[in-house]
Amino acid sequence: MTKIISHEGLEDFQALVDGIRPLTQDKQHFGTPVKSRSELNEQAPKLAVSHYFSDTFQPLLPSDGPMRWRADHADNLVLKRLRRGDYVPDLILDLHGMRQTEAKLELAAxxxxxxxxxxxxxxxxxxxxxxxxxxxxxxxxxxxxxxxAFHQAPKEWGGDAALLILVDLGEAPFRR
Structure with a gap:
């Protein structure tokens, strides 16, 4: 629908806007700043920790005997092999003296x-x-x-003060 404006209204409007200049763009964008590669590398473990580890999640773990757990898709013999010490750990992490937040970061790393x-x-x-x-x-x-899976470590790897953890490597060939 078009509305016709009289010459008199147009002249009034022209008098009101006379002398007004358009605003110039100052080119300041307030988006999220681009982070450097070093900042992203520092934050990656923290994001992984917050994504994977929750303090409120309670999985079904055994209350009797040594601490042990196996994923649903893992082989039934995995826990037995861990208990017997068939797997030798390639990496060892010592969490003595760490706080929970530090331990989470180190575990994810x-x-x-x-x-x-x-x-x-x-x-x-x-x-x-x-x-x-x-x-x-x-x-x-x-x-x-x-x-x-994970199981309480045998005596030679720390006993009940340590855990042996089996990591899923995906398509990579398994070593024993």
Whole structure:
């Protein structure tokens, strides 16, 4: 629908806008700043930790005997092989004296390093201490999609103060 404006209204409008200049663009964009590669590399483990490890998730873990867990898609004999010490850990992580947040970061970094270096078995020493890491570590490991299984380590790898972890390497050939 078109509306016809009288000459008198047009002259009034022309008088109102006379002398007005258009605004110039100052070219300041307020989007998210581009991060450098070093900043992204620093934040990657933190994002992985927040993505994989939740403190509220409670998987079904055994209450009797040694600490152990196996993913649903893992072979039934995996836990037996871990218990007997058939797997030798290629990487060892010592969490003694760390806080939970530091331990989460280190655990995520260990799993990523194991995948990068094709290490099927790794060991994490949590120690005895107050028992906080000993309780939390299995809960975190059961959440990670690349963890096939874990079992309390044999005596030569730390006993009940450590866990042996079997990492899913995907299509890479397995070593024993």
């Amino acid at each position: 260990l799993i990523e390093a194991a995948i990068r270096e094709s290490s099927q078995c790794v060991s994490v020493m949590h120690g005895y201490g107050t028992g906080v890491l000993k309780q939390q570590l299995p809960l975190w490991l059961a959440q990670h999609p690349k963890v096939l």
